[in-house]
Structure formats: C-alpha cells, structure tokens
Amino acid sequence: GPLSAQPLMDVKLGELPAWLITCNFSLQGMLGGVQKAWSSYYNKYINVKRGGPAGISMLLAGYCLLSYGWNYQHISKISFLVSV
C-alpha cells in the first residue's frame, strides 16, 4: 500500500508499528530489503562521478561500531582491562 511504498525516512514516528506490520519478514523479503538499502546507499554515496572519502569511511565507521558492539562483553571484563 502507500505506507510501504514510501522510503523509511519519510515514515512518521507514530506510523512505525503500522509500517512494521506491512513489512515482509520472510527470507526473500529480508534479502530484498537488504538489497534495496545497499543499492540506495551505493547509488547515493559511491556510484558518482566525483566521490570523496565519505562513501567508504561511513562503511568503515559502521564496521568499527558493529565490531565494538560485538566485543563489548569481552572488552569490559576486568581481567581484560587489567592485562593490558
């Protein structure tokens, strides 16, 4: 419907549950969503004539944050903090 056709940025905060319901949570749907997100990011920041450091640096920063989040448990242990 018209709600799922808008990009996620245009969906208002109050309509978020409704939008979540319309979403397709099967494997194909998830893969399609990931594909759409990647292609929109790619076409906006990387697939241009005169790009800059922004395109890849955002990806690297996201990777840093993600890996920090995954390793937080290990980093915050006292044994680790004392050993280094």
Add this chain to the structure above:
Amino acid sequence: VLHATRQLHTTQQRLAPLPPLPEKGGEVRHGLIPEEFFQFLYPKTGVTGPYVFGTGLLLYLLSKEIYVVNHETVAAICILSVIIYGVKKYGSAVADFADKLNEEKVAAALAVKNEAINSLETAIEEEKKEQWRAEGCSYLFDAKRNNVAMLLETNYRERLLTVYNEVKKRLDYQVAMQNLKRQKEQDHMIQWVEKSVVQSITPQQQKESIAKCILDLKALSKSAQAAV
C-alpha cells in the same frame, strides 16, 4: 507460479542510454555524518545542535563506561590521525589521477564511436559512387547493342552477296548452255550443208567447171601478158 501479470519494469527509465551518473555524492560533513542529520536538527536547535548532541553523547559513553578507554583507544587515535593526515594531503592528487583514468576511458570510447561514424560515412560515399557507376551501365549496354546490330547487318549483307553470286552462276550456266547448243547447231548445219553441196557436185559438172576455169585463166593470162 510465474506472475505473468506483474509489471517487469516498474519505472520508465531502464532503457538505453543510461542516465549519466550524478556529479557529486550525498553531502557528508567531516567525512562521517550525512548532511541530512544536520538538516534534521536545524529547525529545533539551529547550527550548533548536532555538535552539542555529539559532545553530550561522547561524554555519556565515556562516563558510563560504555566506551572503555584502553590500549585500543590509543591505537585508534594514532591510526585515525595518520589516515586523516594522508587523506588531507593526497586526496586531491588521487582524485585527479582517477579523473584522468576516467577521461581516458571516455576518450577511447568516443574515439571508437567517431571511428565507426567516419567509416560508415565513407561507406555511404562509396555506395553513392557505385550507384552512379551503375547508371553508366545503360551507355555500355547501348554500345553493345549497336555492336550486335552491326554484326547482324554485316552477316546479312554477306549472305545476300552469296545468294546473288550463286544465282548469277546458275543463270550464267544456263546462258552458256544455250549459246553452246546454238553454236553446235550452227556448226552442224554448216557442215551438213557443205557436205551436201560437195556431194551434189557430179563428176560431169566438175569437169565442166575445171575446163571453164582453165579457159578463164588463159584469158586472164593473155590480158596480163598484154598489160605487162
């Protein structure tokens, strides 16, 4: 089940030529945060809003030990400073080099296209010339037709001459035959007349004629003697 009724192309713009790439990517401030974030906070908090938000977030993470300061922090600071220094110093050079590579690719493709256009144009010129030549064929065929007509005429005249000669020969033969026949008849008749005349001279007549001749000769000899 194949959804045959589903539209395969949802937008109009999938056809060639492809739309050109956008000149610049989305605006990003400090290389990490998209402009949209700043624009999103601008109506409520003005220009300094996102920076205050960032500072507050950083202090919160540090104070609550959500971000732990350890050896990795020092390493991250060193690496980031080196990276930023490198990008600031050599960024434009690398960008120019990449642009030059792109230019070369585009120029090569353009050269191929121009080459193809030129070759096709020369092909068109050649084709027109061939068409003009083909028009000249009609003159050639006229000349050939004249040649053939001439040959036929000559042949006809030769044969006419042969016919005339042959007919003349046959007619001459007939004429010669008639002449020969008349000649032979004449000769034969003369001979026959002579023979009959000779036969009709009796011996008596022969003696009388010989005596007459002798008398005539004597008379003549007398007159001759007298003349001498």
